[in-house]
Amino acid sequence: MVQENRKKYILKALNEREFISVNEFVGQFSVSPMTIRRDLSELEDKGFLIRKYGGAVKSEAVGNMFSFNSRVEKNREQKEKICRTASGFVEDGDIIFVDCGSTLFRLSRYIIKKNRLKVITNSLPVVSELINYSNIKVTFIGGDIVSDRKAAYGSTAEKLIGEYHADKAFIGIDGISVNNGLSSYDEKEARITLRMAGNADKVFLLCDSSKIEKDSFYRFAPVSLIDVLITEQEVDSKIISNYKEKNITIITK
Amino acid sequence: MVQENRKKYILKALNEREFISVNEFVGQFSVSPMTIRRDLSELEDKGFLIRKYGGAVKSEAVGNMFSFNSRVEKNREQKEKICRTASGFVEDGDIIFVDCGSTLFRLSRYIIKKNRLKVITNSLPVVSELINYSNIKVTFIGGDIVSDRKAAYGSTAEKLIGEYHADKAFIGIDGISVNNGLSSYDEKEARITLRMAGNADKVFLLCDSSKIEKDSFYRFAPVSLIDVLITEQEVDSKIISNYKEKNITIITK
DNA sequence: GTTGAATCGATCATAAACGAACACAATCCG
DNA sequence: CGGATTGTGTTCGTTTATGATCGATTCAAC
Structure with a gap:
């Protein structure tokens, strides 16, 4: 067969x-x-x-109120791949920020095997994925809950992030380009992302290749904010060297 | 196997x-x-x-976030009745604190019809019940997530509550008596409850009759903390008058 | 309380399952 | 044809699930 x-x-x-x-x-x-x-x-x-x-x-996909509707999600396989790659950078004992969004959400399942991990997030789906694993401590960034994003935002949330410091931040965006930096479709989301990145030693951006060298409407940070860009497929070597100049490593597997 | x-x-x-x-x-x-x-x-x-x-x-733990919790919960009907009664005190436009616990969780379903309601809670099950109703704004008290309670606790959570003020607080406890006040089985939970009550104009205690005039091991507040005690069945008139003396109304339907 | 039986959990040993790396064959394609 | 890709099997060191041992703990009957 x-x-x-x-x-x-x-x-x-x-x-x-x-x-x-x-x-x-x-x-x-x-x-x-x-x-x-x-x-x-x-x-x-x-x-x-x-x-x-x-x-x-x-797969338990059903029944979890906070999970995204996975059947119809686009680019799902690419996201899985990106997250699998990203999980390689998570080490036992780490304290990490996890941004919200459908890509970052998938990171959860790849880090449940780590030990003594502390995860700080504003994403409800991430919490609900990790809550049953005793090896992982979850801290939730409180604030106003936005139902369609299933996450907490607002000034309280932003302020709260400032009270934590993490070894690594895993963030998502809607666009990135060497010239215009990071951009997002949503301002409140961008502010949270910015705070997480600012309070972590090392910043990993998870984004699929369709967002590279594309800009979304709200530009909120230069590319220097991030240290590593993780995507799912080979990128043009010209682009890689452009980012290299800014001290950013692009990783595809 | x-x-x-x-x-x-x-x-x-x-x-x-x-x-x-x-x-x-x-x-x-x-x-x-x-x-x-x-x-x-x-x-x-x-x-x-x-x-x-x-x-x-x-496990006492509640949770609609999990696939196999269709178990028959103890005292469920009583809790439903208490919450139905309590929901009568929630008005359009209110800002309310909702404590965590299996009783308070059931309050959610009775308040989804209210308009312009703002709910502040540290309970994940409450959030997941309310998140899809656009008429209700939910603010989540962040902090360290405790998996068996499915709620946020710790100093951050406690501090955060202090930043909010509500019209009404709906709280739960493990025991109450005129002489020894409110008591809880769990200290961290008591501290959250205390803060919520302290930052609300009017405090409603939801508890089934088995907890009235019983003490649990951590006593954390005098009965004067609360304004209204809501329970599911008639209470001894002697007890009612004892609470009346302390300006507490007992309501059973 | 005291005592004895049952249960518990830390530790060790073992067998099965696992995954990374390498090897081989079949297929595809310029 | 020859190189690249794909699918599969093998090897081998590592991880996981389980059972056995044994001293500590718990429970209940006295």
């Missing part, structure tokens, strides 16, 4: 049962455990399931 | 009974007691149950 059919079969099996094991498919398809593990890993990246020791369970 | 199934089964069993024992699962799953103990320990960390000698009991 070919790879595609195998994956379809796996998903079908998962619809009928709560848990599927690696070994059952090893028998059924006559392939090695490694192959099944790879299949499951890819399906996990796409958000179809969650791997567990020995197999996998259904 | 694999680990994942085991845990799900354990939680299912806990939904049907008050107490589950380690030994019953040792028999059912053919694993060692140590394994079950480890399972229970992990489930406790995530806030799904509370371990006791020989097994575990249900």
